[in-house]
Amino acid sequence: MTTIVEFEAGAPHGAAPSPALTTKGLTKRFRGGQVAVDAVDLSVPRGSVYGFLGPNGSGKTTTIRMLLGLVAPTDGEYTMPPLAGVGALVEGPAFYPYLSGEANLHRLDAADPTASGRTARARVGQALDRVGLSAAAGKRFRNYSLGMRQRLAIAAALLGPRELLVLDEPTNGLDPQGTREVRTLVKEIAQEGTTVFVSSHLLAEVEQMCTHAGIMRTGKLVAQGTIASLSGGRAARIRIETPDVADAARVLGALGLADVRAGGDVTAELGGHAPESVNAALVGEGVAVRGLSVVRPSLEDVFVGLTGEGFDVDG
């Protein structure tokens, strides 16, 4: 699995907007020879919410660390907005435990050379408000719950005007309520025109939140494209519930459907066939059709198909 499967966006309408983030052959080989990231070519369209998917240890965080200038690439190059226009959450929240949430944000803001000290108070207030931490602004970080810490990290990523937001596992450690809030927040941010690059090992999350996705496996990018094209890139299957399994399989085969599988049900790749005509053919041959459905593959099926491994769905 070394070739990258590119799923092109469906309808070509005019010139595609320039990508907000691209990498070309981005590679990181750590001392000791371990290749954490292997010639990754990302293309993150401007204004998209890009899900960077992959199991734990597949090279997502190392890629993000390279983009943020924390780790030097062994090879390859990347294009992205200047770091001052990039908000980032990397590998969980990290703050000074003895400072309040507000003081922590002021500290990070002071580290950004493009941020003005005069507007700091207002921007910190806005960022805290945005993640619903205004009431806990004066509380020491030490006393924050896991969810509050995660939210403070997102607030830190929203301190200034951002062209690109890089969020590494933003819902880690959040309860379902918090997860939903983060999803809503990400959608809002994207609507304002900020490109969001969000890494996750949770497929469902990416499917709900993202417009695009890239799938990593053992350091390699194995697929990328729009969610729709990724999910639709694989053939839809027709599934027939019937007691006459053998007959149904024979009819489907005769119709020219590929990959006919007979088990409890009979399934086959639908291809270009209309489901209603398949049904008519089955009934015409005397097969008792109790149920008929078309199964379109989910992102998870795509992932399993591409990588041959299961996903850490429970997180």
Add this chain to the structure above:
Amino acid sequence: MSTADTDTRRTPGLVPVAETRRSAEHGPLAPETLVPAAPTSAPGAFWRLLSSELSLTFRRPRNLVMLGVLALVPVAFGVVLRLMTGEDADGPMAALLEATAANSLMLTFASLSILVPMLLPIVVSVVAGDSIAGEAATGTLRYLLAAPAGRGRLLAVKYLNAALFGLAATLVVTLTALAVGMLLFPVGPVTLLSGSTISVADGLLRVAVAVGYVAAGMAALAAVGVAISTMTEMPIGAIATTFVLIVVVTVLRAVPQLDAVQPFLLPSHWGGFDAALRSPVGDMSGGLLAFAAYIGLFYSIAWARFSGKDITS
């Protein structure tokens, strides 16, 4: 913009990363997307980060406790000397006792000579050793650099902070000693080590010279501490290493066979502040040159290490 198709940005200290924007490849772009807007630094950005660093350092309870302990030494020392003035003292303390009893300003020099060989360097190595390693341990280093603080700027701020903390520690000792000295001992013309007498104002000036010299010595130690701090993600390790180095060097200095290397050892020069007590003021250039050499060497080591380091903490 037609001539500026390729914009190469060098991430400070990292392998140069070419940021290529070939408009021919991507078709017509919106004007603002052609070349990333050069990040313009807000005025005073460096001072803003330095003042943030200083307020972090001087608000941290641990550091305040250390400064408090330093302040206690001249207080305790002054009180003990005051109680002993009635008695007939002899031994090594006699001269110091006599000088201090005779003049309040001498308590400052007496306190510095007690603290400069060991306690003051320990306090400075805590802050210097913690500088980078402490940020790495809490994970805040990655956020500071992604902010983006800039590696060169962050290292400069961290070093200046440690050096200024050394100055503050020296000042705490000196000012406490001055206050306690003036409270407990007579204020008047100062008799110098060389026997001549100077006015109180001249005496205070000489105290200031001593403070400057000691602070410069601590700034040299801070460079060593910051350099060690760039090599680990464990602040305790960096602090302990700096501290152990001081102890080892101090022990080495006691070995007569190693006299030849004495001038190259940092602690050999820390005691040179007593040149301020001679008339005319003694030659401090040897010590100051050594401090400058240590700062130059160890700051370069720190930069060499920090600029290319992969931040995986």
